[in-house]
Amino acid sequence: MRSITFLASCIAAVSSFAAAELNISQPLLSRQVLPSSFKPPQVFKNANLVRTTMLEKGYARDVINVVIENIDSKPQSEYYVPFETSLLAKVGCFEVRDKKALEKDPFRVEVVAFDEESSTEFYKIHLPVPLEPNQQQVLRISYSVLSSLIPVPAEIGQNEKQYLQYTFSAYVPSAYATEKQKTNVKFPSGDVPDYTKLPTELNSENKPDPQKQGSTFSYGPYENIPAGAEEFVSVRYEFTKPVTHVTQLERDLEVSHWGGNLATEERYWLENRGAHLKGQFSRVEWQKSAYMNPPTAALKALGFPLHSGAVDPYFTDDIGNVSTSRFRPGKKESALELKPRYPIFGGWKYSFRVGWNADLSTYLRKLSTGDSYILRVPFLEGPRQPEGIEYARVQLRVILPEGATNVRYSTSIPLIESSTSMHRTFMDTLGRTSLTLTAINVVDDFRDRGLIVTYDYPWTASFRKPIVITVGMLAIFAATWLIGSIDTSIGKKKAA
Amino acid sequence: MSSPLLDVWEAASASPFHPTVGKQSQLPLGFFLLAISFLLAGVFGLNRSFRNLSLLAVPASLAFGFGAVYMICAVGVYV
Structure with missing residues (x-):
């Protein structure tokens, strides 16, 4: 039973x-496809913008603190951040928070794509509370750019220093006009042999651009940059790490x-x-450096x-x-x-x-x-x-x-x-x-x-x-009993 | 981060999940149940009758069912 x-x-x-x-x-995660004629409505302006680009790790991480102002006559709640389509594929961990309430949940964002021919796509930020006309709000936009650091030179010796190159726009790409902006670039060390120098006329303070301060470079400040403006600069810095x-x-x-x-x-x-290994891997060189433990571009x-x-x-x-x-x-x-079984070189x-x-x-x-x-x-x-x-x-x-x-x-x-x-x-x-x-x-x-x-x-x-196994076993027992009770004897049955 | 599910998680802090049989007792229990099932199966094999089917085979199958589950957990395949 x-x-x-x-x-x-x-x-x-x-x-x-x-x-x-x-x-x-x-x-x-949905993508909204809009017609190619679409341009973000110019309802905001960036009153002040400070971008910090962190290159201390093996990827670039941007943190943009921006004061946005509603210049429209109605409350607005959709703010767009543009990216080149090729760059967008490398952007990850895109998060927007209220700078004044960082502990609160990040804002809802979505990728807005146009038709195939358009080279710009947007992250659409939904402000939880629509911004009233002439009001300001401070946003903290953070994201990482992956696969964007290129080793220059592309080949180095086993014990040589590795240098990486990063190219970005000195003007922060924005869908809105920016009144005042500045970009700080943080390097892992002060060893930055090459970097793009911008003409001093662009700089609003007419100072040499960029300004150096230890391992931090700053591009800007720039004033009244129109929407969509870009000015590409490259930096090459030491990064002898995998x-x-x-x-x-x-x-x-x-x-x-x-x-x-x-x-x-x-x-x-x-x-x-990282940079590829020039020539062959030398086990002797590697073993010799094992005690010294110098910085190396190989993953150990x-x-x-x-x-x-x-x-x-x-x-x-x-x-x-x-x-x-x-x-x-x-x-x-x-x-x-x-x-790992072997040191992983570039x-x-x-x-x-x-x-x-x-x-x-x-x-x-x-x-x-x-x-x-x-x-x-x-x-x-x-x-x-x-x-x-x-x-x-x-x-x-x-x-x-x-x-x-x-x-x-x-x-x-x-x-x-x-x-x-x-x-x-x-x-x-x-x-x-x-x-x-x-x-x-x-x-x-x-x-x-x-x-x-x-x-x-x-x-x-x-x-x-357990029940499936139990039922299976019981079936085997029942089968043994049934098969065992089949009378296979030859001849007349004995009377019971 | 605050989310409805996080609040649910915090609310359930008093009731962490504990299995009926702890990791330490899985091996002895599984072994014991399997031993019983083999013993009963052996006795059933000596005298296969319908009465013995319910008297020996049913407990033997049950012991094998639960014993197998605990034994496979005890050897590291957590099912």
Whole structure:
């Protein structure tokens, strides 16, 4: 009789799954296509603008603080930031906040595209409160520009210094007229052998342009720059550190209610975008410099600061286990120190996978409303390197238990795609619900950003695995009994 | 960052998820259940009858079902 009740719960588990309807709380990042004649309405002006370009890491990061003023007669709430189409593809982590309330949520932004021929596209910023006429507001616009640092010279010796070149517009590209603006460029060191000098007439203070102050250069101030004006300048600076570029990162988070475990696996395809190696790699030279530990453009080690409680780490590549790794569990955080199989010089690639386990109780909580759960995990847990890491594409997959329904998520990382699908693995009958989130152009500054996922997981669904195995075993027992009781004897049956 | 889901997360701080059987006890429990199921299956094999099917085979299958799940977790394949 007991088997019947279990069979019933098994059927209930399967039926609950069939009725599953996935609910995604956040829409996909949309692009609005406007006619080519479209030009942002000139309803704003930039009263004052200060841009800080940070080149200390292996990618460029811009922070623009701008005082915008509504010059229209009606309240306005849409502010446009233009980018060249080729540049837009490299821009990531675009965020706009109110400078006076930085702790508040970032403003809603979307990419506005024109027809194919248009070379300019825009980020459209939705101000949460429309700006009244003649009123001012201070915005803090921040974004990273990936894959924009070019090594010059393109080939260097094994122990030589590496120089990178960055080209940008001294006038901050804007869809509106800018009254006063200035650009500060922060370099990793004061070693800047080449940079574009602009004529002093452009500068509103008639000073030599740029002004140097230690490792910071400043272009400007410039006055009354019309909308869309650009003035390209190049800087070449020392950066004897690896320019680590992750072409693709696949990150899997697997939730196990039976095991009380959160399994993380990350698969990296990375390359060093720095200057290529001149001639051949010399192992002797490399070994000689191992004790001196001079700055090098090669990527020697990766440090993963994991949450405390991480256990069973592994580090493998195409060949197999890479033994040059150390794991130091700690109370605040556990450090996983990896050394790739070979030092990664400019143009060299390396792909590997790392993974670890953790107790689920830190990441998962049960909601008071029935069989619902809430999961909070970091979106990105990559290495923390002083020279920074850029990710061209991050694909995060959250594998929920089999039978989880009503999946909702929320994250502050801008996504390009999200979908739910089935993932089949050990002991699955129908497959586990997996939530796949894709983000492009992410930098390691965003590694502490969280992801929250809620889902319903009825207790009947949780019993599916043991019940399916139980039913299978029982079928084998019944078959043995049935087949064993078939009378195959020859001759007359004995009277009972 | 404030979002509705973050508030839900904060509100549920008193009820972190704990599995019925902790990671430490998965191996002994899985082993124990599997041993029972093999024992009962063996006894059933000696005398296959309809009465024994419900008396021995049903508990043996149940023990195998749950034992297999705990054993696979214990060896590191968290299902």
